[in-house]
Amino acid sequence: MSLKAVTLALALLAITGAHADVSARQVADVVWNYFTQLTGNAKETMEQIQQSEISKQLNTLFQDNLQNVNSYAGDLQKKLIPFATELHAKLSQDSEKLKEQIRQELEDLRVKLSPYADEVHQQISKNVQELQLKLSPYAEELRGQVNQNADLLRQQLAPYAQELRDKLQENVDGLQASLAPYAEQLQQQIDKNVADMKEKLAPLADALQVKIDQNVEELRKQLAPYAQDVQDKLNHQLEGLSFQMKKGAEDLRAKLSESADELRLKLNPYAEELKEKLRTDAEGLRQSLGPYVEGLSGQMEQKIEEFRQTVGPYGEAFNKQLVQKVEEMRQKLGPYAGEVEDHLSFLEKDVRDKVASFFSTIKQIEN
Known part of the structure; x- marks a missing residue:
C-alpha cells in the first residue's frame, strides 16, 4: 500500500464534528493499515518515517476540516495521536515476539492432540459441515435480497423514462417548467432506494456474526x-x-x-444530465432530450443489473471464506503443519482491542 493510499484512508477520518464520526474501528483500521504498509518497506525507511509520519498524518486527520472540529474532537486529537504513535511503534517490537509465542502455542497443542489426530480431524470436519449448512440459507437470503432490491429499484425508476417521453410530446414553451420536477424526483428516488437497500442488507451481516459465535463455541x-x-x-x-x-x-x-453507494454514484449522473439539459435554450431542448430519454431506461437498467450480478454472489464467497478459515484451523492443529504465518491476525486483534479500550476509557473520563 502506498503512502498516498494510507493518506486516503486517513482522509476518511477527517470528519470529526460529532462523537460518532471517529470510531474505534476507524482508528484501528488506520493504525493497522499504516503498520502493514510500513512492514513492506526497507528497515532503514521504516526507521526514518515510522515515528514521525504517522503522527503527522494523524494530526492532518483532525486539521483538514477545522471548521467541523468541536471541543470533543480537539481533545480527542491530543490524546489519540500520542496513543496511536506509541501503539504503532510497539507493533514492530511485538510482531516477532508474538510469532514465536504462537509457534510454541501451536506446537504444544499439536503434541497434546497428536494421540487423537483422527478424532480431532473428524470433529473439525463435522464442524465445517455444520457451518456450511448454517450459512447456506444466509447466502440464499442475501442473493434474494439483492435481486428483490434491484427489481424494486428498476420498477421505481422505470416510470420516469415513460413520463419524460410523454412530456416531450407537449408544448415546447412549457417543457422546461414541466420537466424540472422530474430531475429532482429522479435524484430523490435513486437516493431513497439505495438507502433502503443498505438498510435491508446490513442486518444479514449482523446475523452472520451471531452464527460465527455459535459455531466457534461449538468447535471449542x-x-x-x-x-x-x-x-x-x-x-x-x-x-x-x-x-x-x-x-x-x-x-x-x-x-x-x-x-x-457505487450504484448510486453510477445512477446519479442520469439525474444530473437531465438537470444540465434543462438549462439549454428552449429551442434545442426537445432535440437534446430525445436521445437522452430514449436511452435512459435501458442505461439505468444496465447499471442495476451490473450491481445485481456483482453483489449477488457475495454471500457464497463469504461462506467459502469462513469454511476456509475453519479448514486452516484443522491444518494448523495437524502434525505436519508448516510455519506460523497468521500471527499477524492475533497482532491485529490486539491492536483493535487496545484501540477499543482507549476509546472506552476516553468515554468514561468524559462522562
Whole structure:
C-alpha cells in the first residue's frame, strides 16, 4: 500500500464534528493499515518515517476540516495521536515476539492432540459441515435480497423514462417548467432506494456474526475433551479464528454498503444530465432530450443489473471464506503443519482491542 493510499484512508477520518464520526474501528483500521504498509518497506525507511509520519498524518486527520472540529474532537486529537504513535511503534517490537509465542502455542497443542489426530480431524470436519449448512440459507437470503432490491429499484425508476417521453410530446414553451420536477424526483428516488437497500442488507451481516459465535463455541466444546491441560491455548487459537471470521463479516457489511453507494454514484449522473439539459435554450431542448430519454431506461437498467450480478454472489464467497478459515484451523492443529504465518491476525486483534479500550476509557473520563 502506498503512502498516498494510507493518506486516503486517513482522509476518511477527517470528519470529526460529532462523537460518532471517529470510531474505534476507524482508528484501528488506520493504525493497522499504516503498520502493514510500513512492514513492506526497507528497515532503514521504516526507521526514518515510522515515528514521525504517522503522527503527522494523524494530526492532518483532525486539521483538514477545522471548521467541523468541536471541543470533543480537539481533545480527542491530543490524546489519540500520542496513543496511536506509541501503539504503532510497539507493533514492530511485538510482531516477532508474538510469532514465536504462537509457534510454541501451536506446537504444544499439536503434541497434546497428536494421540487423537483422527478424532480431532473428524470433529473439525463435522464442524465445517455444520457451518456450511448454517450459512447456506444466509447466502440464499442475501442473493434474494439483492435481486428483490434491484427489481424494486428498476420498477421505481422505470416510470420516469415513460413520463419524460410523454412530456416531450407537449408544448415546447412549457417543457422546461414541466420537466424540472422530474430531475429532482429522479435524484430523490435513486437516493431513497439505495438507502433502503443498505438498510435491508446490513442486518444479514449482523446475523452472520451471531452464527460465527455459535459455531466457534461449538468447535471449542467439540475439541475440549482432547485438549485437557492446554485448554487456554486452544481457546486462544479459537479467539483468533473468531476474530478472522468476524472481520470477514464486517468486510462483507462494508462491501455491501460500498457497492450500494457505487450504484448510486453510477445512477446519479442520469439525474444530473437531465438537470444540465434543462438549462439549454428552449429551442434545442426537445432535440437534446430525445436521445437522452430514449436511452435512459435501458442505461439505468444496465447499471442495476451490473450491481445485481456483482453483489449477488457475495454471500457464497463469504461462506467459502469462513469454511476456509475453519479448514486452516484443522491444518494448523495437524502434525505436519508448516510455519506460523497468521500471527499477524492475533497482532491485529490486539491492536483493535487496545484501540477499543482507549476509546472506552476516553468515554468514561468524559462522562
